Amino acid sequence: MPLSHPSAVLEVANATVRFGEVRALDGVSLAIMPGECIGLVGHNGAGKSTIVAVINGSLSPHQGEIFSDSTRLAPYGIGVARSRGVRCVFQELSLCPNLSIVENTRIMHRNLGGFGWRARVRGIIAASLDAVFPGHGIDVGGPVGALSIAQRQMVEIAMAFSDSGQPPRLVILDEPTSSLDAGLAAQLLAHVRRFVATGGAVILISHMLNEILETASRVVVMKDGKIVAERGAGGFDHAGLVKAMGSAVAHQAAARRSHAATEPVLELSLPKSQPFRACKGEVVGLAGLGGHGQTRMLLAMFDRHSPQWWPRRDPAVTFVAGDRRENGIFDLWSILKNMTVASLGDLSRRGLLQDAAETKRGADWKARIEIRTPDMENPILSLSGGNQQKVLFARALSTRAPVVLMDDPMRGVDVGTKQEVYGMIRAEAEAGRTFVWYSTEMEEMQLCDRVYVFRNGAIVAELVGDAISEQDILRASFEGAAA
C-alpha cells in the first residue's frame, strides 16, 4: 500500500478486525495529520472503540498496516504507540484509587523514575492540570479515591496532555465530557483547540454532536465497521450528522400491533422520567445509547418480581442475559442442566426431579431452537457463543413466566441465529408473552411494537409503530427532546 500521507502523525491503512463472525472493522483507512482534531462519531457497535484500540496499540488488526512519520511500524503495540506520543483517555476510568495522583502519573510515565521522582512528577502533572483546567482546585498529592468522578476524569485528561520529556502528539479522547459539567467541558474543548493549534493531533469521540461540530476540524462517521462519511469542519450540520450515522439500508417494516386496549402487565416509574409500562403480548424495546440506564431498569424490574427467599411456582419474570459469561452460564454443568435450571419446579414431582421429563424438555428445545450439539449432556462450554446464547433463550422461554426481560441478548450471535430468535420472539408474543428488550442494535428496535428511548438514566421518548425509526431514536437519544 503506497503511503498517501507522508506527514501523518499516525496512519492506519486498510485495517480489518474480526471478532468471530462479526467484522468490527472492515478495511478502515484513517490518517491523522498534525494540527487536526478528528471528530469520530457513530452509534454503538459502529467500530469506534475498535479503531481506537488499533491506534493505541492494544489490539492488532487481522489485516492492515500502521505508519507513523513515513515509516511502517511493525510490530506495533502499546509500547510503540506511547513512544510515538499516542495517548488515550478512556470512557472507563483507569486510575488506581488507592494511589495518589502523583503516583498514578508515575505509573503512566515510566521514564520518570530515579531519585526525587515525586517532586518532578508533581511539577509535571500540576502544570498540565493548570493548563487544561485553570482553577481546578485538585491537590495532586492526595489519593485518587478521594476525588469525585469528574475530578478523576480531569486528572486522566491532564495526564494524557502532560509532557514528561515525551511530548504527546496524538491524544485520543473517548467520551471525555460524559462526566464533566458544561464549564469543565468548555475548558477541555478550549484546550483541545490550543493543543491542535500548536501542531498536536486529537481524536475526539463524543455522542454530544455539538461538541464535535464545534471542535473538530474533520468529522469521520463510522457505521458497521466502515467509514461511511468524512468531511471537513462545516461540512455537516447537526441533522446531517444524525442522518449520516443512520442506516442506509431500507428495512421492511415488521408487523406491529397496537396494544392500547390491553391491561399493562408491568409498570415502573423512574425518577425524572416518563413512566414505563408493558402490556400482554407486546414487544417493548429499550433504546438509546449504551449505558444510559436500560440495563439498570431491567435489573430493577427483575429484582422486584423475582423471588429472594421462597421459590415461586409461577415465576412472574424471566431474564435473558447478554453478558453470558458473567450472569448467564454455569460453567461446570451440561447443556441440559444449564437449560432447565430456571424451571426445575415444573420438572419435579413431590420435590424430586424427574429425569425423563428433564431429558424430554431438553430434546424438545434442542430441536425447536436448533442447539448444535450431538448430546445435551455435553458440557455447556463445548458450545459456541451463539449456541450458548440459544441455551439461555431456551432457559427463559421454557419457563412459564409471562414476561421475558432481555438485556442486549444478541451480543456475539451470528446473523442466522438472530433471525431464528427474532421469529421465536414474534411467535411467543403472538401467544401472549410480553418481551422487554434492550438492544444497542437499531435493527432490533424496528422489531418492537413500542420503544422507549433512554438518556442519562431516564426515559426521554416513547415511540410507537411507524415512529420507530433509526433517525427518531438517534435524535431522541442525542437531544433528549420528545420525538
Place this chain on the structure above:
Amino acid sequence: MKALLAKPWIWSFIAALSVWLATIAVTRGASTVGLSQAALTFAAFSVLVGIGQMFVITLGPGNIDLSVPATMTLAGTVTLKYMDGQNGLILQGLGIAIMVGVSVGVLNYALIKALRIPPIIATLSMSFIVQSAAIWTNRGLRIKPPQVLADFTTLTSFGIPNIALIALLISILAWVLLHRTPYGRWIAAIGQSLPAARMAGIAVDGCRFVTYLLCAVLAAICGYLLACFSGGAALNMGTEYLLMSIAVVVIGGTAVAGGDSNVPGIWGASLFMFLVVSMLNTYGLGAGVRLIMTGVIIITVILLASGRKAGAR
C-alpha cells in the same frame, strides 16, 4: 473401571483402604474388626458435620461455617442437662438439639445477610457467642447421658456401629437432596455463579439460609450423639471437628470453589482421617511426628486427587 476412576471421590476411598491395609499389616490382622468398627464410629461423627459443611462450601467462594464446633458443644451440654440421665426424655432431647441447631443457623445467616458480614467472620463470631453459652449452661457439670441412648450409640447392629448406620441414613438423604431435588441444583448453581443464579430466578437468599440452617442442625445432632457416645458433654468436645469438617470435604473431592459436591467422598475422607491417626499410633510414633505425618499424608492425597483432575481436563 475408567468411569470409576473419573469419580472425584474415588481417591479418598483408595487412600482410606491403603491406610487400613497398612495398619492391619502391622498388627497381622489381630484387631481388624475392632479397628474397622472404631473407624466407622469415629468416621460417622466426621461425616455428620462434614455433610453440613459440604453443603455450605457448595454455595461458592467465601461460604464456610466455622461455628460447627461450638454448636456441637452447646447441643451436647444443653441436651444432656435437659435429659438429666432419664431414658424417657431422649426424643425431647433430640428435639432440643435440633432447636439449638436451628437457632444457631438462623443467627448465622442473620449476621451474614442483615449485617453483611462475610460468612467466615460471621460464623466465627457466632461460635464465640455459642461457646460462651455452652460454658454458661455447663458450669463444669458432667452429667451422664440416658443409659439407653449411651448404649445405643456405643453398640453395633449386624456388626456395624449404630452411629455409622445413622450417618449412612443421613448421607443417603443428603445425596438425594443434592442430586435429586431442585434445591440441590440451586445451591450448585449459586456456587458456580451467584449473579447467574439470581438471573435464572433462583431464590438465592432462601437457598443460602436453608443451607446454613442445615449445617448447624447437622452439627447439633452430631454434638448430641457425640456427647452420649463419650459418656458426657465436655467443653472442648467439638474442637477437632472444625478442621475435620473442612478437611473431609476437601479430601472427599468436593470443589473448594463451590458448585460441585459429592457425598461418598465425605465417607472415604472421614475413614481416611481416622485411619491415618490410628496407623501412626500403631507404628508407635511420637505425637510430634504423628502430626507432621498426618499433615504430609493429607497434602499428598489432595495433590493426587487434584493432579488427576488437571490431567483429565
